[in-house]
Amino acid sequence: MVKATKKWWPVFVLPTVAAFMIGFVIPFLEGLYLSFCKFTTINKASWVGISNYVKVFQDAQFWDSLTFTASFTVVSTVLINVLAFAIALALTRGLRGTNLFRTVFFMPNLIGGIVLGYIWNILINCLLSILGQPLIALNTNAGYWGLIVLMCWQQIGYMMIIYIAGLQSIPNDYIEAARIDGATSPQILFKIKIPNVMPSITICMFLTLTNSFKLFDQNLALTGGDPNHATEMLALNIYNNFYARSGAAWKGIGQAKAVIFCIMVITISLIQLRATRSKEVQQ
Amino acid sequence: MKKLIALLLALTMVFALCACGAKEEAPAAAPAAPAEEAAAPAEEAVAGSVYYLNFKPEQDEAWQKLAAEYTAETGVPVTVLTAASGTYEETLMAEMGKTEAPTMFQVNGPVGLANWKDYCYDLSGSELYSHLTSDSFALTEDGAVYGIAYVIESYGIIANKALLAEAGYAAEDINSFETLKAVAEDITARSAELGFAAFSSAGMDSSSDWRFKTHLANLPIYFEYQADGIGTTTEIKGDYLDNYRQIWDLYINNSTCAPAELSAKTGDDSRNEFLNGEAVFFQNGSWEYGSLSAVYADEDLVMLPIYIGAGDEANQGLCTGTENYWCVNADASEEDIAATLEFMNWCVTEGADSMANDMGFVIPFDTAVESPNLFVKQDVAYTAEGKTPVSWNFPTMPSEEWKNVVGSALTAYAADQTDANWDAVVTAFVDGWASEYALLG
Numbered sequence: 001m002v003k004a005t006k007k008w009w010p011v012f013v014l015p016t017v018a019a020f021m022i023g024f025v026i027p028f029l030e031g032l033y034l035s036f037c038k039f040t041t042i043n044k045a046s047w048v049g050i051s052n053y054v055k056v057f058q059d060a061q062f063w064d065s066l067t068f069t070a071s072f073t074v075v076s077t078v079l080i081n082v083l084a085f086a087i088a089l090a091l092t093r094g095l096r097g098t099n100l101f102r103t104v105f106f107m108p109n110l111i112g113g114i115v116l117g118y119i120w121n122i123l124i125n126c127l128l129s130i131l132g133q134p135l136i137a138l139n140t141n142a143g144y145w146g147l148i149v150l151m152c153w154q155q156i157g158y159m160m161i162i163y164i165a166g167l168q169s170i171p172n173d174y175i176e177a178a179r180i181d182g183a184t185s186p187q188i189l190f191k192i193k194i195p196n197v198m199p200s201i202t203i204c205m206f207l208t209l210t211n212s213f214k215l216f217d218q219n220l221a222l223t224g225g226d227p228n229h230a231t232e233m234l235a236l237n238i239y240n241n242f243y244a245r246s247g248a249a250w251k252g253i254g255q256a257k258a259v260i261f262c263i264m265v266i267t268i269s270l271i272q273l274r275a276t277r278s279k280e281v282q283q
Numbered sequence: 284m285k286k287l288i289a290l291l292l293a294l295t296m297v298f299a300l301c302a303c304g305a306k307e308e309a310p311a312a313a314p315a316a317p318a319e320e321a322a323a324p325a326e327e328a329v330a331g332s333v334y335y336l337n338f339k340p341e342q343d344e345a346w347q348k349l350a351a352e353y354t355a356e357t358g359v360p361v362t363v364l365t366a367a368s369g370t371y372e373e374t375l376m377a378e379m380g381k382t383e384a385p386t387m388f389q390v391n392g393p394v395g396l397a398n399w400k401d402y403c404y405d406l407s408g409s410e411l412y413s414h415l416t417s418d419s420f421a422l423t424e425d426g427a428v429y430g431i432a433y434v435i436e437s438y439g440i441i442a443n444k445a446l447l448a449e450a451g452y453a454a455e456d457i458n459s460f461e462t463l464k465a466v467a468e469d470i471t472a473r474s475a476e477l478g479f480a481a482f483s484s485a486g487m488d489s490s491s492d493w494r495f496k497t498h499l500a501n502l503p504i505y506f507e508y509q510a511d512g513i514g515t516t517t518e519i520k521g522d523y524l525d526n527y528r529q530i531w532d533l534y535i536n537n538s539t540c541a542p543a544e545l546s547a548k549t550g551d552d553s554r555n556e557f558l559n560g561e562a563v564f565f566q567n568g569s570w571e572y573g574s575l576s577a578v579y580a581d582e583d584l585v586m587l588p589i590y591i592g593a594g595d596e597a598n599q600g601l602c603t604g605t606e607n608y609w610c611v612n613a614d615a616s617e618e619d620i621a622a623t624l625e626f627m628n629w630c631v632t633e634g635a636d637s638m639a640n641d642m643g644f645v646i647p648f649d650t651a652v653e654s655p656n657l658f659v660k661q662d663v664a665y666t667a668e669g670k671t672p673v674s675w676n677f678p679t680m681p682s683e684e685w686k687n688v689v690g691s692a693l694t695a696y697a698a699d700q701t702d703a704n705w706d707a708v709v710t711a712f713v714d715g716w717a718s719e720y721a722l723l724g
Contacts, residue, residue, distance in 0.1 A: 041380040121547075125547050135543070137488075137694060138546055138694060243376075244682070244684050
């Protein structure tokens, strides 16, 4: 059998590699090439060198969007993971109705981002109108916290399922042994449970971090970047450069931003993976 | 045996992948087939095909019908695809990148043309161009005709005559900004007793904000261009922005809702308020005739010029112009270009009746048929009375970005009407204009 795999491996690897090339590597390389060009449609591009990148670094809006995205990512990643883990802890204690609660918490994840964005837009506007505050399109704070509430509401259920799976895979012997040795509940949580669910934490951190950083649909539907680009995250900023700007030059600048954005997401997630992986323990 | 199964499975995977790849080829081959069949019986029929990317969703059905008629008559396949509202640029950009790109598309004026000039076929020799009634309806640059307007539209303040009469006024009473203001403020003062407001909500949701950041903003631009005797500029001075503020104040403070709520009001909200008789005035254009005539009879409706207290108000007409220019894709094959030119010409000659009655268009060609659209007829009547239509200068606005920033500032001002907030509108309008034009170059 080992011999057969050795002999036939290209047959198994090729389809995946081909799909990866077509779906990722080739578009990425083409995108990289286009970021050095001026174009309206991609088959009529003219080379302009690094001027697109120079313009990106001169664009104040890009840096504002980056700051906004970063502060959103930090807050939402922490909140989602802490809350999801807390709910997962509560729902692995064998309480009555556990299954019902798990289903209910997971449900928001099944609704698409655009739909959620519009629903929350109406909800938040109603609330602001009752409170006599400026509506979300004029209210940067409401836009920021609205996005965070929306993302928490959508993502917590999903992360909760991953944490539940992690918590359930901890052998009961560990916890029993700790109890017999006289460990308190916080000690059990911090010394036994958390180190043992580190693989789940790695995955959840990775998912929330990248999802928040790349957020687009919810941003577009909830605030649309209003007021005046103040709640515009990076992905939306790139999209607006591409479509809301006239002139061929902007397409290249948008493309250059996209390349920088891609490199940023990859770097951040690699650092995060390395940091959390190093804390994983072998059961 | 295991080896065999493994091989079979692997092959299935490869085939599945090939099948995915092959699908892309299929549609490319399909349109060619009917064209050949059609070409066979009629020897001289054009071998090409037409692919029209339509901008106006409200006319989609009529275009599909017209295209089917043309195909039935000539055998030339015509595909009409309509971009979803507000996504024309995106759709066009994606479609133009394909092998089967649109052969016929549209741009919104000089600024739109700047994006697409390299893709536009010179229409100066076309038969369509020879039917055009005035050169002002063509987009020309260096002697080449890149775009030809196919519809002329008007906008103004649509008023409900019955409600106006209930409040004790007639449409003829309103002939200047002062009189409009007096009527509107009187209606607001008595709105509890009358049961309706003066203006339907000036919604600043993206489905409605173009009525103010683009169409209403046209007026200060128009008067400035008139005063300076120019048709476009890279540096606007904003001489008439105080008038812009006057009319905006009037709209938002005499409305169906509190000014702070405007940021969430949509185009549908505004239209429905007018349709339900909750407001007398509704700023919009001749394209709304279809939805309004479903509820109101022609004698109940009137379109008034938008008076902002500038220029010669006694002789001011409706805002009439176009931002819809047909272009032909210069990169299409010669047969397709020929077929497209034929089709365009057919639309305004044989299809003129359908364009007037099904689509409600007034077309700027010598073959035009009179449209039943009330607002269009009123525009003609105003012009006959000697009033000068206000031309559409918003196609000279530097970018979507400029409009968005102005819109955002207008919304902020509506919620909190301070001088500081109005200064932000002025900055967005004047400084934004110059900086956006600078980026364009």
